[in-house]
Amino acid sequence: VGIAQTGTGKTAAFTLPLLTRLATGHSSPGHIRALFLAPTRELVVQIHENVRNYAQFLSLSVATVFGGVGEKPQIEALRRGADIIIATPGRLIDLMARRYGNFSGIQHLVLDEADRMLDMGFMPDLKRILALIPKQRQGLLFSATFSEPIRALAHDFLRDPVTVEVARRNQTAENVRQVIMPVDDRRRRALLS
Numbered sequence: 001v002g003i004a005q006t007g008t009g010k011t012a013a014f015t016l017p018l019l020t021r022l023a024t025g026h027s028s029p030g031h032i033r034a035l036f037l038a039p040t041r042e043l044v045v046q047i048h049e050n051v052r053n054y055a056q057f058l059s060l061s062v063a064t065v066f067g068g069v070g071e072k073p074q075i076e077a078l079r080r081g082a083d084i085i086i087a088t089p090g091r092l093i094d095l096m097a098r099r100y101g102n103f104s105g106i107q108h109l110v111l112d113e114a115d116r117m118l119d120m121g122f123m124p125d126l127k128r129i130l131a132l133i134p135k136q137r138q139g140l141l142f143s144a145t146f147s148e149p150i151r152a153l154a155h156d157f158l159r160d161p162v163t164v165e166v167a168r169r170n171q172t173a174e175n176v177r178q179v180i181m182p183v184d185d186r187r188r189r190a191l192l193s
Contacts, residue, residue: 001154002142004166010142011050014110019051021108022083023058030081031105035133037089037126039116041066044086047112051084060084067091075100089117089125096132106133111157114143115150123153130157 004010018034027033036051038044044066051062063077065087074091078101085092085101095101109130111117117126139158143150146165154161183191 001146001150001158001161001163002140002166003144003146003163004142005144008166010112011047012054014112014140014142015047015051015054018084018108018110019055019058019060022060023055025107027083028081028105030079031102032078032081032083032085033105034084034108034110035103035106035129036084036086036110036112037092037117037129038086038112039088039120039122041068041088043113044088047086051086062086065092065095071095089122089129093125093128096129103133106137108138108140109133109157110140110142111153112142114141114153115145115147118149118153126153126157 002010002013004013014036022033025033036047038047044064048062048064055062060083061081062084063074063080063082063086065074065078065085067088067090071091075095078085078095081102096103111126117123139161141150141154141158141161146163154163181191
């Protein structure tokens with residue numbers, strides 16, 4: 001379980017070690033070895049760009065699966081198999097339900113921005129996806145918060161997780177003095193000056 005704010009390098013924290021592991025392991029044609037789940041298409045695209053950059057000198061295949069675009073290239077990617085699939089839960093569960101892709105070889109599962117996935121109501125999809133992939137796998141969960149729902153999610157989906165928390169949310173910087181100065185709208189600009 002990794003807890004850190006946006007922009008702190010969580011994607012690199014889970015991608016770089018996994019790329020090393022995948023590059024030194026062996027893959028079976030048509031199988032998927034790692035599954036990254038993210039709540040939005042934009043985040044899937046962002047993670048994909050990072051993975052592509054980090055893995056540019058490795059012989060690993062990476063594909064994306066998300067809604068809002070034609071599914072035919074995604075179906076083909078699932079049929080071919082990939083070392084890494086980066087997906088949103090909604091589109092992925094739809095394609096899994098239609099039996100596209102061989103998920104029996106998944107060794108690593110990453111839930112990125114898990115707090116947002118819960119806020120967006122993806123818990124039923126996550127449970128369905130987890131029921132369709134191997135139980136013996138490495139699970140990684142990344143979130144900006146470590147709220148009670150995230151603790152429950154970690155308990156349900158991970159085995160004996162280690163938690164790494166960086167810069168707790170809403171924690172003020174120790175060397176910054178903060179002052180609140182109430183002012184009406186007419187005088188705000190003058191006070192700021």
